[in-house]
Amino acid sequence: MTKLIEYEEASAEVRAVYDDIRATRKTDYINNFWKALANHPPTLQRTWQTIKEVMTGPGELDPLVRELIYIAVSVTNGCDYCISSHTAAARAKGMNDAMFGELLAIVGTANMTNRLANGYKIPVDEQFQS
Structure with a gap:
């Protein structure tokens, strides 16, 4: 250690x-x-x-949104330390249990659909390209 x-x-x-x-x-x-x-x-x-x-x-993002994004990335990367510290920070900025549950549902769904899109090698729709 x-x-x-x-x-x-x-x-x-x-x-x-x-x-x-x-x-x-x-x-x-x-x-x-x-x-x-x-x-x-x-x-x-x-x-x-x-x-x-x-x-x-x-910046344009408020402090709670920044913490929620940090949690989402930390969950995806499997960083227990970062999940814990940024969850505490988000709670201090107003996140409640319902928001945390919704955030994790979005993270789980995004990870699932990302893997499906990558696995199927789905081409990006022309209207989505910038």
Whole structure:
């Protein structure tokens, strides 16, 4: 298992990222994902900057929709950690059990139809092409 780097033992570079995570998320908590990535500070920094920009930066999608998309991709990719952390984040942004159930129904249906379309090698309809 990967060593988790706690704030107290972190380098100044890692502490700076942890401090930014705390400020951006308005929490004192640093989750295990970031503590694991801290084993390689350049990856920690790069990943945090991307997540910060995509998940909290300005955009047309509201924060709950962004979390729902993240859950959907995480379910499809089988990332238990990401499913758990983004489900918690979505619940904090207003997702309820009914929404979660509907989301999973859509994810399951999309995965099934994607596999059927790929298996049958169905050509894309001309009207759907952009």
